[in-house]
Amino acid sequence: MSDSADERSMLPYIIGATVLFFLGVFGTTYLPFFDDQMQAPNENAEIRNYSLDSAEYRGREVYIREGCHTCHTMYVRPVLADSSLGPISQPSDYYYEAPAMLGSKRTGADLMWVGNRWNEDWHREHLLNPQKMLPGSIMPRYDYLSDEDLENLVAYLMSLKPSPQSEGRPVD
Amino acid sequence: MSVKTEIDPFRPAKIYFYSSLFWLGAGLTYGLILSLKFIWPNFLAYGPLQIILQYGRIRPIHTNIVLFGWLTMANVGALFYIIPKLCRNRLSFPRLAYGSAFIWNAVVFAGTVVLTLGYTTTTEYAEWPLWIDIIVVLMFGAIAFICFATIANRNEKQLYVSLWYFMGSLIWLIGLYIIGNLPYKMLSGVPQFLIFWFYGHNVIGLWFTTVGVGILYYLLPLLTKNPLYSHKLSLIGFWTIATFYVWNGPHHLQNGPIPLWLMKAGVIPSVMLIIPVWSVLANVFGTLKGKWHAVPHNVPLMFVVVGSIFYLITCLQGPFHSLQGPSSVIKFSDWVPGHAHLPLFGAFSFIAFAMMYYAIPKIIDHDIHSKKLMGAHFWFSVVGMFLFAFSTWTAGVLEGLAWIEGAQYGMQFVEMLVGMRPLFIIRAIAGALMLVGQMIFVVNLAVTIGKARNAQKGQENSA
Amino acid sequence: MSDEHHKDKDSIDPSEKLKEQKESGEPIQSTDHGPGGIRMGNAKIPPFLMITYVVLALWAFGYAFTAVPLNQVSEASADGEAIFQQSCLGCHNVTNEPSVGPGLEGVSERYDNEELQEILVNGIGEMPSLPALGLNTEQIKAVKEYILEL
Numbered sequence: 001m002s003d004s005a006d007e008r009s010m011l012p013y014i015i016g017a018t019v020l021f022f023l024g025v026f027g028t029t030y031l032p033f034f035d036d037q038m039q040a041p042n043e044n045a046e047i048r049n050y051s052l053d054s055a056e057y058r059g060r061e062v063y064i065r066e067g068c069h070t071c072h073t074m075y076v077r078p079v080l081a082d083s084s085l086g087p088i089s090q091p092s093d094y095y096y097e098a099p100a101m102l103g104s105k106r107t108g109a110d111l112m113w114v115g116n117r118w119n120e121d122w123h124r125e126h127l128l129n130p131q132k133m134l135p136g137s138i139m140p141r142y143d144y145l146s147d148e149d150l151e152n153l154v155a156y157l158m159s160l161k162p163s164p165q166s167e168g169r170p171v172d
Numbered sequence: 173m174s175v176k177t178e179i180d181p182f183r184p185a186k187i188y189f190y191s192s193l194f195w196l197g198a199g200l201t202y203g204l205i206l207s208l209k210f211i212w213p214n215f216l217a218y219g220p221l222q223i224i225l226q227y228g229r230i231r232p233i234h235t236n237i238v239l240f241g242w243l244t245m246a247n248v249g250a251l252f253y254i255i256p257k258l259c260r261n262r263l264s265f266p267r268l269a270y271g272s273a274f275i276w277n278a279v280v281f282a283g284t285v286v287l288t289l290g291y292t293t294t295t296e297y298a299e300w301p302l303w304i305d306i307i308v309v310l311m312f313g314a315i316a317f318i319c320f321a322t323i324a325n326r327n328e329k330q331l332y333v334s335l336w337y338f339m340g341s342l343i344w345l346i347g348l349y350i351i352g353n354l355p356y357k358m359l360s361g362v363p364q365f366l367i368f369w370f371y372g373h374n375v376i377g378l379w380f381t382t383v384g385v386g387i388l389y390y391l392l393p394l395l396t397k398n399p400l401y402s403h404k405l406s407l408i409g410f411w412t413i414a415t416f417y418v419w420n421g422p423h424h425l426q427n428g429p430i431p432l433w434l435m436k437a438g439v440i441p442s443v444m445l446i447i448p449v450w451s452v453l454a455n456v457f458g459t460l461k462g463k464w465h466a467v468p469h470n471v472p473l474m475f476v477v478v479g480s481i482f483y484l485i486t487c488l489q490g491p492f493h494s495l496q497g498p499s500s501v502i503k504f505s506d507w508v509p510g511h512a513h514l515p516l517f518g519a520f521s522f523i524a525f526a527m528m529y530y531a532i533p534k535i536i537d538h539d540i541h542s543k544k545l546m547g548a549h550f551w552f553s554v555v556g557m558f559l560f561a562f563s564t565w566t567a568g569v570l571e572g573l574a575w576i577e578g579a580q581y582g583m584q585f586v587e588m589l590v591g592m593r594p595l596f597i598i599r600a601i602a603g604a605l606m607l608v609g610q611m612i613f614v615v616n617l618a619v620t621i622g623k624a625r626n627a628q629k630g631q632e633n634s635a
Numbered sequence: 636m637s638d639e640h641h642k643d644k645d646s647i648d649p650s651e652k653l654k655e656q657k658e659s660g661e662p663i664q665s666t667d668h669g670p671g672g673i674r675m676g677n678a679k680i681p682p683f684l685m686i687t688y689v690v691l692a693l694w695a696f697g698y699a700f701t702a703v704p705l706n707q708v709s710e711a712s713a714d715g716e717a718i719f720q721q722s723c724l725g726c727h728n729v730t731n732e733p734s735v736g737p738g739l740e741g742v743s744e745r746y747d748n749e750e751l752q753e754i755l756v757n758g759i760g761e762m763p764s765l766p767a768l769g770l771n772t773e774q775i776k777a778v779k780e781y782i783l784e785l
Contacts, residue, residue: 010323010339017414020287021347021378024418029351029370034362035431039410065290067228067273077427078706079500081575091362091429099294102366104424106571109209109581117581121764129581130213134583136590138213140227157684158763167283258673332673390673399674408680427705436702441693447688454684458676496705578717620716 007150024168041095043163049096050159059156062149066142071101074112076158086113087162109138123154181262183534184269188249190621191277193614195241200607202234207600211593224288233287239375241280242431243516245273246524247383250336251319253531254390258335259326265318272314275502278492281424283519298349298374312349316342333406338385344378357595362429366370370421376515378416379395384483384520385409385452389529392459395473395530396418396466401458405451413448423494427505429531442494449487470529471546472526478554479522486514492607501576506592506599507568517606518557523615525549532617538624545616552609559602567595715781718774725783726762736762743783751779 032038041049050057063069064119076085089112094100117126118126127150130139180186208215209227216225223229244618256263263269283300292299306537307497319342325337352371358368399408422430422438437465460467474493489511493499502508529546533539574588637753719729726735746754755775758764 004207007328012329012564013336013339014343017343021344021418022416025351028419028421029367030548032366032434037431038361038363062293066226067231067292069294070228070231073504075428077500079427079571080707082502082580084578084580084718089429094429096360098364099356100361100365101294102365104296105508109585113377135587138210139587140213142220229729393673399676401676402678403675404680432704436699442689444695446691450684450687454681458678500705578721582721584721
C-alpha cells in the first residue's frame with residue numbers, strides 16, 4: 001500500500017492524538033476561566049458564598065451526600081420550558097459554587113430559586129414525607145436524616161433565593 | 173495437542189473478562205432497583221436498606237459499576253487479547269497485567285462502598301473521591317504502559333486500524349481522567365462544571381467509543397471473513413474523531429450560562445462528529461457486503477451488526493440535540509438517560525459481548541456451551557434496549573412538552589410524573605429483560621469455562 | 636503454539652478471497668499476511684459521504700457566523716391562569732368556597748385594583764407575597780388580571 005509506510009511507526013499516532021486532545025482541553029476547559037462573564041461574582045453568588053460554619057454550608061454537604069443533585073438541576077435557561085422557574089441563570093451566579101451542581105437531569109423540579117417557592121415548614125414536612133405534601137411524587141423519604149442534618153438542609157434550601165435585583169423587582 | 177503446556181499467554185485477558193462479568197450483573201441489578209424506584213419511590217426502603225439503596229446514592233454507583241467495573245474491564249480484556257494478536261507477539265509484563273485486574277476489582281469495590289457511604293465529588297461518572305482517583309490513574313498508567321510496550325515490541329510491522337484507536341484511547345483516558353478529577357474544591361463555578369462535562373462526555377467518546385470502534389474493526393473482518401472495506405475511510409474516521417470529539421463538553425451547557433463563542437465551539441464539533449461516525453459505519457457496511465446471509469447464523473456477528481446500528485442511531489441523536497432548539501425541549505428529561513444507554517449498552521456493550529463470544533472460546537480452547545442461550549442473550553438484550561429507548565424517549569418528549577406548558581414545579585410537576593408512570597413501568601420491564609439476558613450470558617460462559625476445565629483435567633489424566 | 640492453532644481458525648479461505656475479488660472488481664491489497672490475518676481493502680470513499688463532508692463543512696461556517704443565543708423569555712407571555720394554578724390554587728378556590736384562604740369568585744367586588752395590587756405584592760395575613768413566590772412584575776400583573784375576571 002502506497003501510504004502504509006506511514007503506518008509502521010507509533011509516533012504519528014501518539015503525537016497526533018496528544019496534540020489534538022490538548023487543543024480541545026485548552027479550548028473547552030481552560031479558556032472559559034478567562035471569559036469576562038466568569039470573572040466576577042454577582043449578588044446571587046454572594047448569597048450563596050456560605051461561611052464554613054453556617055447551617056447553610058452544612059446543609060449543602062447533606063445535599064451532596066444524599067445525591068440530591070442526581071435528580072435536581074440548578075440551571076434556569078431562557079427557554080419556554082423554564083419560563084416559570086424564575087430569573088435566568090448567569091455565569092456569575094455560580095462564582096463561588098464548588099462543586100458546581102448545575103445538574104443534568106430533572107427527575108424532580110429545578111431548585112435554583114427554590115427558597116422562594118415554599119417556607120421552612122413546608123420543606124421540613126416535604127423532606128420527611130414527600131407524598132404527604134405532593135401526592136404522587138416519586139421523591140424518596142428523608143426521614144432517616146438526623147434532626148440537625150434536616151434543619152441544615154432546610155436552611156440551605158431556603159437560602160436558594162435570588163437577590164432583589166435579579167428577581168425583577170421592585171414592583172410598581 | 174500441546175497447546176496448554178506453557179503458561180497461558182492470555183491469562184490477563186481472561187481475568188479481566190471474568191471479572192467484568194461479575195460487575196455486569198451487579199451494575200444492572202443496581203439499574204433495575206433504580207428503575208423500580210421510579211414506580212415505587214419507597215421500594216426496598218426498609219431499615220438500613222433505605223440509606224444503602226437511597227436513589228441519590230445508588231445512581232452514581234450504577235453508572236460507575238457499569239462504566240468502570242463492566243465495560244472498562246471488558247475493554248481492557250479485549251486490549252490484552254487483540255493487541256498481541258495484531259502484533260504477532262505476547263503481552264509484555266503479563267504478571268503486572270494479571271495483578272492489575274485484582275487491584276482494579278478492589279478499586280471498583282472500594283468506590284462502591286465509598287459512594288454508598290455518601291462520599292461523592294458530584295462529577296458525573298467521576299464521583300469516586302480523590303484517593304481512589306490516584307489509584308485509578310496509576311492503574312490506567314500501568315495498563316497503557318503494558319499496551320504500548322507490547323505494540324513497541326511487535327513482530328508485525330504495520331499498525332492495523334484497531335491499534336491506532338487503542339493507542340489514542342489509552343492516551344486520552346489518562347489525560348481526561350486527571351483533568352476531570354482535579355480536587356473538586358479547588359475550582360468553582362461554571363468553568364468547573366464545564367470541566368465536569370468535558371470529562372463526562374469524553375470518557376464515553378474517547379475511551380468507550382474509541383476502544384469499542386477498535387474492537388469493531390478487529391472483529392468485523394474476522395467474523396465476516398471479508399477484507400476491511402476501505403483503508404481511506406478508516407483513516408478519515410480515526411483522525412476526525414480525534415479532532416472533533418474532545419470539543420463536545422460545552423454542548424452539555426446548551427442554552428445555559430456560557431458565552432456564545434463557547435457554545436459555538438461546542439456545537440460545531442458535535443455536528444462534525446457525523447463525519448467519523450458515518451465513515452466508520454460506511455466501512456462496517458462495506459465490509460459486510462455479500463455476507464449478510466451469514467449474519468442470522470452467527471450470534472457474535474449479530475451483536476456486532478446491531479451494536480453498529482445502535483451506534484449510528486445514538487450518533488444521529490447526539491448532533492441533533494446539541495442544537496439549541498431540540499436541546500430546549502429534551503434537555504434534563506428522560507430522553508437523556510435513553511440516549512446515554514444507547515452507546516454504552518446498545519453499542520459498546522454489544523461489541524464487548526461479541527468480543528467475549530469470539531475470544532473466550534479461543535483462549536480456553538472450548539466452544540461456547542449453548543448456541544441457543546447465546547441467541548436468548550441477544551434477543552433479551554435487544555428487546556430490552558428497544559423498550560428502554562422507546563419508554564425513555566417517549567417520556568422525555570412528553571416531559572419536555574409538559575414543562576413548556578408550565579408543569580415546572582409543585583403539583584403540576586407531580587401530575588406530569590404520574591402521567592409518566594406507564595412509561596416508567598415499561599422502562600423497569602426493559603431493565604429486567606436486560607438483566608435476565610446478562611444472567612443467561614454469564615451462566616452460558618460459566619458452564620463453558622467449567623467444561624473447558626474438565627476437558628483439560630481429563631486430558632492431563634489420560635496423558 | 637496456541638497462536639498457530641488460532642490463526643488457522645482466523646485465516647481466510649482462499650477460494651472465498653478469489654470470489655470476493657471477482658465480485659467487487661477492486662484489487663485486494665494485502666494478503667493473508669496482513670496484521671492478525673486481517674486483509675485491508677482499498678475501496679474509494681462513497682460519493683454520498685463526500686457530499687456529506689462538504690455539506691457539513693458549509694454548515695459549520697454558516698453556523699459559526701450566524702448562530703445567536705436562544706431567547707424565548709419574551710415569548711413566554713405571562714399566562715395568569717397557569718400561574719394561578721401553579722402558585723395560588725393550593726390555597727384559593729376559583730369559586731366562592733373557602734379553602735386555606737378565601738374563595739376568589741367575585742374578588743373584584745371586595746377589593747379595587749390598587750388594594751389587590753397591595754395584597755399581591757406584600758402578602759396579607761398567612762398569604763406570602765407573590766414576589767416571594769418567585770413571580771416577576773409581568774407575571775403578577777397577569778395573575779391580577781386573571782383573578783379580577785373571576
